[in-house]
Amino acid sequence: MNKVILIVLDGLNARTAHTNMGFLEHLIENKQCAAYTVKAELPAQSRPLYEVIQTGVPTYLNGIVSNGTVKRSKEASVFQLAKAAGLKTGAASYHWVSELYNKAPFDPLTDRIQLDTEHAIQNGLFYFEDHYPDNHLMADGAYLIREKQTDYTLIHSMNIDDIGHKFGSQSKEYVQAAVTIDAILSNYLMDWLEKGYQVVVTADHGMNEYCTHNGVTDDERKVPLYLFSEQVAAGDYRETVVPQLQMAPLLCHLLGIGKSAAMQELTFI
Template identity: 50%
Template sequence: MSNKVIAIVVDGMRYDKACEALGYIQHLVETNQAALYKVKSELPSLSRPLYEVLLTGTPASVNGITSNQAVRLSSEKSLFHLTKENGLRNGTASYYWVSELYNRAPFDFMEDREQEDETKPIQYGKFYWDDDYPDSHVLMDAEALRRKYDPHFIYIHPLGVDVKGEIFGSESKEYREQILKMGSLLAQLLPIWIKEGYHILITSDHGMSEYGNHGGITDGERDVPLFIISPKVEPGVYSEVVPQLAFAPLVCELLNIEPSNKMISYQLPGLKGKNTL
C-alpha cells in the first residue's frame, strides 16, 4: 500500500456549502469510494493560526500563532519537518504564509516564489501572494511539483473560495460558484491521483459567515469538511465531529511515520488497523 499523501486545504470552505457543491466528490462518497467527516476548526478561526494547527497538530495557545499578523517561523515540528526527518520528500503549492511559517520569514517575493532545497523543511514549493491568484493555477502548480519531484507528501492550498466568501458572504451566488469551480478542478485531478495510489484528504482551515468574515465561534465559521479517499479509511458519512487537531496525526498515520510528541491521540472512526491516532 502506498504511503503517499495529497492534502488539499480549500481556504474558507464551510462544511454545508462544500457538501452541497462538490458534486464529483460527493459521488465518490455515495458510491462508497470516499469518506466524509465534519471537522470543528480550532480557534481563532483565522487562516495563519489554522495553517499552523493543520500542519503541526498544536493549538494556538501552544504554538503562539494567534493571529494573521504573527509573521514568524513556527517553533513547532510540522508535517514538513517530519517527512524530511523520515527520509520522505515533500512539496507544496500554497499561499506565501505557509512559506513564512516553515522556511523563511518574512517572505521574499523575488527569491521565495519557487523553492527547491532539500535541506529546508519545505523541500519543493511554489508560492503565491496575490489573493486572486487562480485556484486552477495553484492546483496545476502542485501537479507540476508532483510530476517533477514525486513527493510523498503534497500540501495544496487554494485561496479563491475564501476570497469570494469574504467579498460576498457565504450565502452568495459567488461563494457557491467558487466551490463549484473547485469541485470541477478536483474532478479532473482526483481520478489521476486515485489511479496512482495516493491517500487524498480534502478539507479547509475555517468556514465563512453569511457576513463574509471569520475568526469567531459560530458553526458557519468553524465547521469544515474532511473528505478522505484512502484504502485505509472505510467509506461512508460519519456523524462524529472530528477535532481539527486530529488532521496532522492522521497524515502521519497515512505516511506511516511517527507523529510528533505534541500531537493528540485520537481514534478516527473508520480508520482501518489502528486503534488510536
C-alpha cells in the same frame, strides 16, 4: 505506497461543500471515500489554523495567534517529520505557509519558487495574491507531484476565501467558487488515486454571511473532510465531528511516520 496529497480549500464551510460540490458528493454516494465533519480550532483565522493542521498544537501553545503573526513555527510540523523520515515534501500554497515552515518574512523576489531545498518544505511554489487562480494552483501542485515526486504534498487554494470576504457565504459568488474548484479537482483526483496516492480534502475554517471568519458559529468552524485512502473505511460519517487537532496525527498515520510528542493520539479512524 504511503504518499499523501493534502488539499486545503481555504474558507470553505461544510454546509456549502456538502450542498454544492457535486463531484466530491458523488464519490461519497458511491463509497469511494470517507466523509467527516471537522470542527476548526479558534481563532478561526487562516495562519493559526495552517499551524494547527500541520502541527496538531493549539494556538495558545504554538504562538501563531493571528494572521498578523509573521514568524517561523517553533513546533514539529508534518513537513519536518516527513523530511526527517526520508520522504520528499512539497507545497503549492499561499506564501504564509512558506513563512511558517521555510522562511520569514516572505520575499516574492526570491521565495516564490523554492525547489530542491533543505527547508522543511523542500519543493515549494508559493503565490502571494488571494485571487491566484485555482486552475493555476492545481497545475502547480500537479507539477510538484509529477516532476519532483513529492511524497507529502500540500495544495492550498485561496479562491473560496477571497470570494467569501467579498460577498459572504450566502452569496451566489461563494457557491460558484466552491463549484469551480470541485470541477477542477475532478480533472486530477481520479488519476492520483489510480496511481496510489492518498488524498485528503479539507479546509482551515469556514465563512459567515458577514464576509468574515473568526468566531464560533458552525459556518465559521465546521469544515468538510474527505479521505481517500485504503487505510480508512469508506463511508458517510459526517455526523462525526472531528477536532481539527486530529488532522496532524492523521496525516502522519497516512504517511506511515511517527507523530510528534505534542500531537494527540489518533482516535477517529
